[in-house]
Amino acid sequence: MAIQVIATALPEVKVIEPxxxxxxxxSFFESFNAQKFAEQVGSDVVFVQDNHSRSAKGVLRGLHYQIHHTQGKLVRVVEGEVFDVAVDIRKSSPNFGKWVGVTLSVKNHRQLWVPPGFAHGFVVLSDSAQFLYKTTDYWFPEYERSIVWNDPEIGIEWPIDFEPLLAAKDAVGKRLSTAECFD
Incomplete structure (x- = not known):
């Protein structure tokens, strides 16, 4: 896995270019190699689950996190293009409430490492997108939480000029000021 790790404005969140x-x-590339990932991103990261979602243009998923059984996520796109976002929701962090966004696409092959302690979401910019992600813990629906995508306290600059399509749980996501966050 020959990768370049690119820093973001949030030091724990990394862009990975294979x-x-x-x-x-x-073409060919290694999408994941545990040894190289450990050397360049984090030796304590162990993935336990792979997920695959397909979404139509305009679908926005997130901002999701689990308050217990926190998940780190290594995300990538295998069809289409998305704008992917991570938000620091650790109250003790100097970056609490700050976000980074990266375009992930089948063309750029980029991946984003979203560590535990961050909320995550994406919006589909292409006609459709298939999104793959590895997680460091299993999904526990009772611990899943959602912060509303357009919370003005966070101020994410989504590159869209339309009202996104949301799941019911995302439409009623909490604002950061009232959400359960990490200490």
């Missing part, structure tokens, strides 16, 4: 080998026949 080395892509291509010629007239197509």
């Amino acid at each position: 080395k892509v080998f291509g010629d007239a026949r197509g």
Whole structure:
């Protein structure tokens, strides 16, 4: 896994660009290698679950997190394009309430590491998108929480000029000021 790790404005959140080998026949890249990931991102990270979602243009998922059984997520797109966001929701962090956003696409092969303690969401910019992510803990619906995507306290600059399509749970997400957060 030849990767370049790119820092973001939130030091714990990383953009990962794999080395892509291509010629007239197509392309190849290693999407994950535990040894290289440990060396360059974090040796204490262990993934236990892979998830795959498909969404239509304009779908916005998030901002999700689990208050217990916190999940780190390594996310990527295998079809289409999304704008992916991580928000620091650790009250003890100097970056509490700050966000970073990155465009992930099948063309740029980028991945985003969203560590535990961050809320996560994305909006689909292409006609459709398939989104894959590895998690460091299992899904526990009783601990899942959602912060509303357009919370003015956070001020995410979503690159959209339309009202996104939301799941019912995301439409009633809490504002950061009233959400359960990490200490």
